[in-house]
Amino acid sequence: TLAIGVTLPSDSMRTGTLFRSAIATSTGTGRADCARLAAPLSLVGAFGLMVITGTPLNVSSFMGLILLIGLIVKNGIILLDAARHFGESGLEPREALLRAGRLRLRPILMTTLCTLAGLFPLALGIGSGAELQRPLAVAVLGGLTLSTLVTLLLLPVGLEAAGALRDRT
Numbered sequence: 001t002l003a004i005g006v007t008l009p010s011d012s013m014r015t016g017t018l019f020r021s022a023i024a025t026s027t028g029t030g031r032a033d034c035a036r037l038a039a040p041l042s043l044v045g046a047f048g049l050m051v052i053t054g055t056p057l058n059v060s061s062f063m064g065l066i067l068l069i070g071l072i073v074k075n076g077i078i079l080l081d082a083a084r085h086f087g088e089s090g091l092e093p094r095e096a097l098l099r100a101g102r103l104r105l106r107p108i109l110m111t112t113l114c115t116l117a118g119l120f121p122l123a124l125g126i127g128s129g130a131e132l133q134r135p136l137a138v139a140v141l142g143g144l145t146l147s148t149l150v151t152l153l154l155l156p157v158g159l160e161a162a163g164a165l166r167d168r169t
Helices: 002-026 029-038 038-053 061-087 093-124 130-162
Strands: none
Touching: 038 061, 038 130, 061 093, 061 130, 093 130
16 A cells, blocks of 8 residues: 555656646647647547446546546657657657657557456446446546547647647747
């Protein structure tokens, strides 16, 4: 429990610092707004799967939405930070985005697939007490599936279209 007590706050601070850094270094609507775009789009996936499965909107599903937003922001930060580093090293914005995508594809997919695999039995109602947390699992499954596609495919396109990695001197 001591390890969790130390690790959790430090991870939260590190993630917050990266996100603030991304916002601070972006100019205008560029990077930060493109990264934030994935969050509302993921809610479409979450609510869509909840409607399809007939899952009620309750406290458990709201907890799932909070978890979902955290995962999405983390994925966006990972990709955005890598693209920013490649851009600062002198690469053209398009090449920086392509390299960032190649570099961060595996960590983003591993996080997503492990989360989906862990929540899938819960969404099916397998195990004792699974019915109680089923709405959480369904919300995260629907939203994370859509948001991963948005983060990996649409976020780089949005960053390039916004010119967010171009030097603005």
